[in-house]
Amino acid sequence: MAALDRRGTFERDGFLVLEGFRTPQDCRELQARALELVAGFDPTPASPVFSTRTQAHANDDTFLSSGGAIRFFLEDGALDTAGRLCRPKAESIHKIGHALHDLDPVFERFSRAPEVAGLARELAFVQPLLLQSMYIFKQPRIGGEVVCHQDATFLYDEPQSVTGLWFALEDARRDNGCLWVLPGGHRGGLKSRFVRRPGGGTSFVHFDTTPWPEGQLVPLEVPCGSVIVLHGLLPHRSDANRSPRSRHAYTLHLLESGTSYPADNWLQRPPGMPLRGFDG
Numbered sequence: 521m522a523a524l525d526r527r528g529t530f531e532r533d534g535f536l537v538l539e540g541f542r543t544p545q546d547c548r549e550l551q552a553r554a555l556e557l558v559a560g561f562d563p564t565p566a567s568p569v570f571s572t573r574t575q576a577h578a579n580d581d582t583f584l585s586s587g588g589a590i591r592f593f594l595e596d597g598a599l600d601t602a603g604r605l606c607r608p609k610a611e612s613i614h615k616i617g618h619a620l621h622d623l624d625p626v627f628e629r630f631s632r633a634p635e636v637a638g639l640a641r642e643l644a645f646v647q648p649l650l651l652q653s654m655y656i657f658k659q660p661r662i663g664g665e666v667v668c669h670q671d672a673t674f675l676y677d678e679p680q681s682v683t684g685l686w687f688a689l690e691d692a693r694r695d696n697g698c699l700w701v702l703p704g705g706h707r708g709g710l711k712s713r714f715v716r717r718p719g720g721g722t723s724f725v726h727f728d729t730t731p732w733p734e735g736q737l738v739p740l741e742v743p744c745g746s747v748i749v750l751h752g753l754l755p756h757r758s759d760a761n762r763s764p765r766s767r768h769a770y771t772l773h774l775l776e777s778g779t780s781y782p783a784d785n786w787l788q789r790p791p792g793m794p795l796r797g798f799d800g
């Protein structure tokens with residue numbers, strides 16, 4: 521697809537699917553590095569659980585300070601009532617976030633590869649900054665659902681520029697929890713914001729409480745190596761993974777330099793760790 525077609529399709533639909541964007545070798549390297557990082561992680565009964573259904577993580581310091589760190593979040597249901605892992609550690613992690621792209625050399629190389637920088641240019645970014653990264657495991661049989669949402673709820677800027685890049689590191693099919701999107705739904709306005717409260721903790725501020733038109737979302741089944749570009753206002757979700765196969769994905773969020781990024785966004789970088797672009 522030519523560059524102009526890519527941009528036009530993205531602006532019309534709010535998403536763009538590019539198969540074969542990364543090589544199988546690129547995907548395997550990132551998976552291997554993620555598993556190395558997990559091997560060095562020592563979970564405790566206090567390790568945070570990540571769940572978009574219960575928001576169990578939302579007021580946890582490990583989560584709130586992860587904008588400038590590499591942190592591990594467990595699947596909902598990964599711990600038993602005594603706080604012990606119910607299954608092997610490598611199968612209990614929900615995700616790693618949220619500064620892999622700046623703090624780990626393998627993730628940095630993948631995130632700042634020339635083809636990713638070129639895609640950002642095609643999408644009309646002038647001076648893109650790399651805001652957030654997540655490695656999402658979507659574990660076999662326990663990988664939890666991600667309820668319908670807009671990424672701008674969590675990563676809000678004015679004027680809106682935040683864009684997600686969702687890299688399929690394994691085949692993503694309906695049975696293992698592929699993405700579902702609402703074509704054109706990015707034109708519907710922002711329904712809520714997830715903000716830090718002045719006294720501590722977080723909460724949602726709702727602007728529009730009408731339910732999502734869940735029946736209108738369409739599945740994006742993609743092979744390993746694909747990238748799905750998501751407009752920050754595009755409603756999307758993924759189902760729980762009930763299959764025996766994992767569905768590893770890596771996500772990277774970009775924003776345009778110079779937009780206003782509010783201090784009450786949940787994701788903040790620590791002092792001395794400014795956002796960086798593709799060139800360093």
Ligand code: FE2
Pocket residue numbers: 669670671756
């Ligand atoms: Fe999302």
